[in-house]
Amino acid sequence: MAGPTVALFATCVNDTMFPGTPDAVRRLLERLGCTVVFPRQQTCCGQMFTNTGYFDEAVPSVRTFVEAFDTFDYVVGPSGSCVGAVRHQHPMLARHAGDAGLERAVGELTPRVYDLSEFIVDVLGTVDVGAWFPHPVTYHPTCHSLRVAKVGDRPLRLLRAVEGIELRELPDAEQCCGFGGTFSLKNPDVSIAMATDKADHVVSTGAEFVVAGDNACLLNIGGVLGRRGDRARTIHLADVLVSTREQPTTASATTAGRAR
Amino acid sequence: MTTTNLGMPTRVRLTPAPPEGALIDSPPFPQAAIRELGKDTQRANLRHATHTIRTKRQRVVAELDHWQDLRSAGEAVKNRVARHLDTWLVQLEENLTRAGSTVHWARDAEEANRIIIDLIRATGSDEVVKVKSMATQEIDLNEALEEAGIAAWETDLAELIVQLGHDRPSHILVPAIHRNRTEVRDIFLEEMGRYGTPPPEGLDDDPGRLANAARAHLRDKFLRAKVAVSGANFAVAETGSLVVVESEGNGRMCLTLPQTLISVVGIEKVVPTFADLEVFLQLLPRSSTAERMNPYTTIWTGPTPGDGPQDVHVVLVDNGRTRALADPSGRAALRCIRCSACLNICPVFEKVGGHAYGSVYPGPIGAILNPQLRGVESAVDRSLPFASTLCGACDDVCPVKIPISDILVQQRHRIVEAKKAEAGRKPHLEPVLMKGGGWLMGDARRLALMQRAANVFGLVGGRTIGRIGNWPVPGLSRWLRARNVPMPPTASFRAQFDKTRGGQR
């Protein structure tokens, strides 16, 4: 059975800093029968600009996004935040640009943009991706996955189906980790206080890994864990789901693997 | 009594002096936040209080199957109000007048305060008892009255704690949320006797005994006062009725005992019909105190001969509200019913408390409302929309579905535009950086070039140090002083994909 062709939206942070994650998405989706392509014009969702108040500066990102992806039926990204920004903010930015053509293109494209967990559960119609990850983990739902992309419990359903995994509940799971993009630089003290709470909660579970659908949040949480020398590491959902007995994901391959 | 000396003849104050300086001159949020983060007791108090109320709210909201419908109804009523505010206000004025209330219009805080002072002076009284009211906090009525030689006594327990503590409210609903009961006891012992009935000997920090001390202290003020000042949670256009929702009964005392009642009401508080209250009297208590129903709801429609206040005044205040209404991207903030659910759920508020926001409206609602009501000229108002991670927790709890995160982003845009307009006159680095970033992301080839530079750094750094630690890089040390960052990889994803797959398109 030939699966659908998927355009991989790597996101600029993953593309630049965490190439292992989009690569895990590629391998995972290919294992599930999809054809994965990487449209080369893609750059960024622009939310770094939008959320700092720089709408004009975000518009080029909207244009490159449309150019890169408008011919595909399925655009899949491993980030609730970036996918959420595309779906929720690109229409507003296109309107801001006063470009009716862009607005129309954005309107047609955004319903075809999926977070990885949505694509697997809703489009491929499965929660068991044949993964094996024999570790105690805890799941941080990340604010934008939860409240902007609204992925719901899809990531948890995918994790529960992973063979060998032990899922531990994260206290105050839905509380923000304090990253908030440029918030972490504009209000570093508050951001650090929040990240410290999140790291403490992760540590309190005794889990080996904290899993999330967003590497930016994991960069923040993992930054504190790494600095403090805590045992817990961060790992992207895609890196868990791609792991099999034959090709297990190792701690050194994960985001925090490089931050300690 | 304390005295203030501002280089003028020393004047004896009638009421406890709040901290010096105007709120609008507060330091920007990031600086104020650092100051507040350093207060360990306050942090513990805030953490405990916000988590307790959050859990309770969640529980009572979950009881109602139609909670989301109620929110939508609240949103719809308030949108209807905003769409035809002029119509409702004229209708409200007519019906207030018909019921025997006297209506006054105030463009701003100064005008409102002047009207109220004149009304009180006309009664010959030199003191008032007050029902907890955000509108009077907003216009800084107490200090205006103090200067006019009129003593304003707060009668809400938490407002009393704040007033006696020479403090400022740090929360819309629980103004003394930053205090614990030991601190309250100390404040009562120190200050109460100076302004009326003293606390009983040997007062301890038992909540019941503290409340009794406050009750005794307030009792003679209630019985003595000839004038009360209140706000209103709702003003019903159809009937000319005002509504005050409260928990302690102090409001009921103020609203029924004195001869003269002056209510200060923001013009957005109007609701079209009496039936609309059905929606809000369900939304408000569950969202604010996490109660199914609040203990006291007082509704009055003008004076009733021989019963309660005979001289009833309503001051309708604009103070920036029509300016907010004029902005399509921000006007939804006027739907706010001041329940404070957004404060309680906010992880940033939990850390810093209300004093970091330089306004009587702190937390998420303050971050979107202040720049609209006060403008974006002051340093603090320019910083407030950035005092959020955009986590969206507030959006989910707001009983009138204000899209707080979206408005935060729109207000950030407004401030950025103001900064850009100052280009050449004031040095702003950020717009330059953002412009460069926008240019970089406008073309994948530019991004790829930047990535190659990062890869070289990662190649060298990866061999020598492995990760980026506490490096004193200007700007970046804000991140790095508590958080490691991995070295960039030796190849970006796009470069790897090229190698493995030959690229696409």
Ligand code: SF4
């Ligand atoms: S913005 Fe919404 S949640 Fe916040 S105080 Fe106002 S009504 Fe309540």
